[in-house]
Amino acid sequence: MRVYNFSAGPAQLPLPVLKQAAAELTDWQGSGMSVLEVSHRGKDFVACAADAEAAFRRVAGVPDNYRVLFLAGGATGQFSAIPMNLAAPGATAAFINTGQWSKKAIKEAARQGVNVVTVADESASSYTTTPEPGSFTVPADAAYLHYTPNETIGGVEFPYVPDADDVPLVADFSSTYLSRAIDVERFGVIYGGAQKNLGPAGLAIVVVREDLLDRARPDVPAIWDWKVMAGADSMLNTPPTFSIYLLGLILHWIESTGGLEAMGERNRAKAERLYAAIDASDFYTNPVEPRSRSWMNIPFTLADPALDADFLAGADAAGLTNLKGHRSVGGMRASIYNAMPDDGVTALIDYMTEFERTRA
Amino acid sequence: MRVYNFSAGPAQLPLPVLKQAAAELTDWQGSGMSVLEVSHRGKDFVACAADAEAAFRRVAGVPDNYRVLFLAGGATGQFSAIPMNLAAPGATAAFINTGQWSKKAIKEAARQGVNVVTVADESASSYTTTPEPGSFTVPADAAYLHYTPNETIGGVEFPYVPDADDVPLVADFSSTYLSRAIDVERFGVIYGGAQKNLGPAGLAIVVVREDLLDRARPDVPAIWDWKVMAGADSMLNTPPTFSIYLLGLILHWIESTGGLEAMGERNRAKAERLYAAIDASDFYTNPVEPRSRSWMNIPFTLADPALDADFLAGADAAGLTNLKGHRSVGGMRASIYNAMPDDGVTALIDYMTEFERTRA
Numbered sequence: 196m197r198v199y200n201f202s203a204g205p206a207q208l209p210l211p212v213l214k215q216a217a218a219e220l221t222d223w224q225g226s227g228m229s230v231l232e233v234s235h236r237g238k239d240f241v242a243c244a245a246d247a248e249a250a251f252r253r254v255a256g257v258p259d260n261y262r263v264l265f266l267a268g269g270a271t272g273q274f275s276a277i278p279m280n281l282a283a284p285g286a287t288a289a290f291i292n293t294g295q296w297s298k299k300a301i302k303e304a305a306r307q308g309v310n311v312v313t314v315a316d317e318s319a320s321s322y323t324t325t326p327e328p329g330s331f332t333v334p335a336d337a338a339y340l341h342y343t344p345n346e347t348i349g350g351v352e353f354p355y356v357p358d359a360d361d362v363p364l365v366a367d368f369s370s371t372y373l374s375r376a377i378d379v380e381r382f383g384v385i386y387g388g389a390q391k392n393l394g395p396a397g398l399a400i401v402v403v404r405e406d407l408l409d410r411a412r413p414d415v416p417a418i419w420d421w422k423v424m425a426g427a428d429s430m431l432n433t434p435p436t437f438s439i440y441l442l443g444l445i446l447h448w449i450e451s452t453g454g455l456e457a458m459g460e461r462n463r464a465k466a467e468r469l470y471a472a473i474d475a476s477d478f479y480t481n482p483v484e485p486r487s488r489s490w491m492n493i494p495f496t497l498a499d500p501a502l503d504a505d506f507l508a509g510a511d512a513a514g515l516t517n518l519k520g521h522r523s524v525g526g527m528r529a530s531i532y533n534a535m536p537d538d539g540v541t542a543l544i545d546y547m548t549e550f551e552r553t554r555a
Numbered sequence: 556m557r558v559y560n561f562s563a564g565p566a567q568l569p570l571p572v573l574k575q576a577a578a579e580l581t582d583w584q585g586s587g588m589s590v591l592e593v594s595h596r597g598k599d600f601v602a603c604a605a606d607a608e609a610a611f612r613r614v615a616g617v618p619d620n621y622r623v624l625f626l627a628g629g630a631t632g633q634f635s636a637i638p639m640n641l642a643a644p645g646a647t648a649a650f651i652n653t654g655q656w657s658k659k660a661i662k663e664a665a666r667q668g669v670n671v672v673t674v675a676d677e678s679a680s681s682y683t684t685t686p687e688p689g690s691f692t693v694p695a696d697a698a699y700l701h702y703t704p705n706e707t708i709g710g711v712e713f714p715y716v717p718d719a720d721d722v723p724l725v726a727d728f729s730s731t732y733l734s735r736a737i738d739v740e741r742f743g744v745i746y747g748g749a750q751k752n753l754g755p756a757g758l759a760i761v762v763v764r765e766d767l768l769d770r771a772r773p774d775v776p777a778i779w780d781w782k783v784m785a786g787a788d789s790m791l792n793t794p795p796t797f798s799i800y801l802l803g804l805i806l807h808w809i810e811s812t813g814g815l816e817a818m819g820e821r822n823r824a825k826a827e828r829l830y831a832a833i834d835a836s837d838f839y840t841n842p843v844e845p846r847s848r849s850w851m852n853i854p855f856t857l858a859d860p861a862l863d864a865d866f867l868a869g870a871d872a873a874g875l876t877n878l879k880g881h882r883s884v885g886g887m888r889a890s891i892y893n894a895m896p897d898d899g900v901t902a903l904i905d906y907m908t909e910f911e912r913t914r915a
Contacts, residue, residue, distance in 0.1 A: 198587035202594045205796055213581045213589050220577035221570065227558035227874065229573050231755045231801075234562045234877060267628040267757060268778055271792035275776035306774050390793055395591045397627055397757040397795030414666050416635030416776075418628055432631035433750055435757030436565055437797060441591075514587065517594060 199539035202517035203347050203492060203530040204370065204391040207539075212444045230440045235433050244428070244436075247443035254446050254455060257379050257402055264401040264421060265429040265439050269388040270296075270369045273399050274303035276419035277365060277384065280411045282338035284308035289337040291315045291357065294322040294346035295523065300367060304341070312337065322349040325487040328358070338410075339363045339383060345371035345489050347391075348521045350481070350528065352489035356381045363407055371491050372400070373449065374533060375459025383407050389438060391491070392533045394445055398438035449533065458533055465531050465540045466490040472544045478551040496526035498555070503527070506550055513546050515539075559899035562877035563707050563852060563890040564730065564751040567899075572804045590800045595793050604788070604796075607803035614806050614815060617739050617762055624761040624781060625789040625799050629748040630656075630729045633759050634663035636779035637725060637744065640771045642698035644668035649697040651675045651717065654682040654706035655883065660727060664701070672697065682709040685847040688718070698770075699723045699743060705731035705849050707751075708881045710841070710888065712849035716741045723767055731851050732760070733809065734893060735819025743767050749798060751851070752893045754805055758798035809893065818893055825891050825900045826850040832904045838911040856886035858915070863887070866910055873906050875899075 200207040223230040226239060233240050248263050257263060266272070277300075282288050288309040290301050294317070305311050314333055315326035333340050340359040345352040347370040356378070357364065363383025372387045379385065384403045390396040401421065408422040417423055418432055449458060470488060473479045473495050481488065481495045497503055503526065510518050520526040531540060560567040583590040586599060593600050608623050617623060626632070637660075642648050648669040650661050654677070665671050674693055675686035693700050700719040705712040707730040716738070717724065723743025732747045739745065744763045750756040761781065768782040777783055778792055809818060830848060833839040833855050841848065841855045857863055863886065870878050880886040891900060 196587050197581065200588050200592055202588075202592065202597070204793065205592055205594060207592050208589065210581065213591070217577045217580035220580065221557065221573045226876075227556050228560050228562075228876065229568065231573070232560055232562065232565055232567050234565060235756065237562070237877065267632060269627060269792055272627060272776065272778050275778070303777055306777070308774065388793060390796075395795075395797045396595065396793045397798060414668065416632065417663060417666070418632050418635070432629055433564065433748060433756045435755075435795065435798075437755045438757060438795075516586075516588065517597070 198514040198516045199535065199542055200516050201529045201531065201535070201543070203521070203528060205396050206391050206530055206532050207534045208394070209445060209448045209534045212441065212448050215444060216441060231437055233436070235430055235436050240436060243443060244430070244434070244439050247439050247446060250443055250446035250450065251400070254449050255373060255379060255402070256376065260405050261379060261402050262405060262408070262421070262425040264403065264424050265434055266399045266401055266424060267397065267418060267435055269390070269396065269399050270367055270386060271299065271303070272419065273386045273401060274300045275307060276415065277339070277341065277386070278304045278307040278309045279415040279419065280421050281363070281365070281407060282309045283412065285310060286338045287312055287334055287336055289314050289333050289340040289362065291326060291331070291340070291342040293317050293325055293343055293351055294349040296346055296348070296367060296369070297343045300341055300343065309338070314340070321482070322346065322351060323483045325351060325353050328355050333359050333362050335360070335362070337362045339365045341365045341367070343367045345491055347492050347530070348524060350483055350489040350492040350494040351487050352491070354486050363404070373455060373458070374462050374491060376455040389442060394441040395438050397435045398442065400442075461537065462490045462531070462533065465535065465537060466493065469493055469529060469531070469540055469544060472547060476551055478555045479547060491532055492528060492530045494520055494524055494526060494528045500525070502554055505554065509550060510546060513542070515543055515546055558874040558876045559895065559902055560876050561889045561891065561895070561903070563881070563888060565756050566751050566890055566892050567894045568754070569805060569808045569894045572801065572808050575804060576801060591797055593796070595790055595796050600796060603803060604790070604794070604799050607799050607806060610803060610806035610810065611760070614809050615733060615739060615762070616736065620765050621739060621762050622765060622768070622781070622785040624763065624784050625794055626759045626761055626784060627757065627778060627795055629750070629756065629759050630727055630746060631659065631663070632779065633746045633761065634660045635667060636775070637699070637701065637746070638664045638667040638669045639775040639779065640781050641723070641725070641767065642669045643772065645670060646698045647672055647694055647696055649674045649693045649700040649722065651686060651691070651700070651702040653677045653685055653703055653711055654709040656706055656708070656727060656729070657703045660701055660703065669698070674700070680844070681842070682706065682711060683843045685711060685713050688715050693719050693722050695720070695722070697722045699725045701725045701727070703727045705851055707852050707890070708884060710843050710849040710852045710854040711847050712851070714846050723764070733815060733818070734822050734851060736815040749802060754801040755798050757795045758802065760802070821897065822850045822891070822893065825895065825897060826853065829853055829889060829891070829900055829904060832907060836911055838915045839907060851892055852888060852890045854880055854884050854886060854888040860885070862914055865914065869910060870906055873902070875903055875906055
């Protein structure tokens with residue numbers, strides 16, 4: 196019995212992918228070995244990693260002048276690696292602060308000695324907004340502008356790509372990676388952990404424009420040295436092989452379901468239906484300004500917080516799990532990533548409607 | 556059909572562990588979710604990680620004044636993290652150089668600005684030796700002494716634990732982790748990647764004495780800040796959850812087979828049988844001085860290198876895979892980690908004997 200799993204991450208994965216991984220976990224491609232057991236330098240795994248990269252490039256539409264890196268340590272590791280790769284100590288780096296993940300990125304960059312300039316800060320709205328386009332100015336000498344396209348905790352998503360002029364734009368796509376088509380050429384660096392839309396925890400996928408590969412500090416750790424890793428096909432050391440293998444399966448699944456245009460339409464429709472249900476009710480509330488509402492993470496509160504525990508217990512019993520909101524926000528949060536089917540959203544809306552009818 | 560897989564890493568895993576992981580990959584513990592899909596902060600996974608740590612402590616005999624950390628980035632990441640955690644820029648760190656992995660650790664430490672003092676260097680023997688006990692002096696002001704108990708490529712293993720007096724001893728156990736009982740109290744820090752004896756690639760296990768947690772540089776990346784990670788039960792950020800889950804299964808498998816004393820006896824016996832077969836023949840040669848021969852990685856050459864390709868092709872056909880030696884050493888290498896059964900070593904010896912009889 197599978198449930199609908201609304202976890203913010205690690206998160207629900209496509210069932211066909213899990214079934215294939217399970218079926219071949221003791222004997223991969225007739226090798227008599229698990230994919231967990233093969234050398235990353237053997238021809239079979241090298242082909243597997245190359246296939247995952249090629250599929251990522253096809254699905255995301257990555258231009259030839261960008262490198263795709265598979266690195267260990269997740270997005271939090273890249274919070275440290277980004278300033279190490281792009282900014283000398285004391286150099287200015289610009290940030291847009293839209294919530295907790297923005298703040299973590301800022302904290303780590305400051306720890307690496309960059310001069311943090313926060314060009315826009317949405318704390319006044321309790322992080323329920325994104326800045327208006329054109330409402331902020333990026334210092335021309337900034338090494339980069341960093342922003343968080345989707346804030347997993349606040350459920351706030353940029354409805355546009357910020358304009359940074361000639362300053363390289365760096366974006367933490369962790370919680371909205373490949374959720375829809377994007378124009379990669381707008382960005383200097385796209386990065387994120389895989390564990391929401393793209394597989395198990397432990398893998399960071401970094402897409403970096405080639406002209407940015409010459410800016411690293413001499414003391415950047417080798418496993419985060421983008422140029423070294425680009426030259427080594429991400430295999431300077433042993434990479435997280437199982438994560439790369441599953442990433443490949445998930446990318447093929449995305450292609451089999453119509454690619455990112457179709458994925459984006461499904462994700463938009465899922466989110467719109469859930470927001471419509473929330474907005475049609477006085478019992479449920481989403482705090483985010485409508486234009487900045489996330490397609491991926493949808494927080495909502497009940498009119499009477501005393502009912503939260505009953506709501507969650509009933510949801511669990513109905514096979515709708517991990518709906519409890521982040522401790523810093525409270526209430527509920529439904530994370531509906533790529534692998535959440537339409538039926539899961541329908542089941543949640545039906546449950547919410549019935550709960551309100553009987554308990555409000 | 557499973558083969559005997561002599562890969563140096565990622566490497567053969569216990570079949571019962573793979574079967575259990577496959578059986579529950581779509582529904583873990585009756586949750587209706589995969590272990591790949593659950594939040595690292597949910598009670599089920601928190602219990603899973605706590606169980607893995609407790610099992611590690613039991614199996615390895617970790618005293619209470621040591622912390623066990625599960626970190627991303629493998630041993631190569633720790634090559635950077637160790638000086639960041641233990642030595643200020645310019646401080647002296649001592650190293651024993653017994654081969655390629657020692658050299659990588661030294662290179663990364665130098666990149667982090669420590670004053671590298673190599674107290675013993677086995678390059679003169681082409682890395683077929685370890686230094687005699689007492690033959691080297693560790694500077695009393697060294698922040699730590701680093702060594703590599705087992706060199707995966709050269710097949711060289713220390714038959715003793717070096718004496719560093721009051722200098723903290725730091726050991727890269729990647730390729731011999733939990734292969735036998737050790738006295739943890741001899742060490743300041745034990746670390747290693749999991750992908751030889753302890754699971755899939757992507758996880759570093761760091762065992763650190765608590766009094767060493769106060770020495771980190773202010774700019775150590777948060778995900779490698781041992782003190783921060785010790786305070787967060789290794790969950791400052793999303794850890795490599797699947798690797799931790801599999802580590803737990805493997806530790807329980809080690810316990811079910813008698814623990815580290817029994818494991819060490821089996822590993823000793825496997826290695827002795829293979830070395831005996833090599834030494835009894837003029838056709839096969841192992842270059843390592845007998846007292847420093849690895850129990851884990853056994854390189855050997857054929858008298859006539861022109862037969863190498865035939866040897867490997869015949870081995871593959873006999874279900875004995877990944878025997879090709881490292882490109883820097885040539886010949887063959889049989890890695891016989893914990894999960895390689897006695898029968899695998901017997902099958903290899905039988906094949907070697909028959910190959911010599913028919914082709915020498």
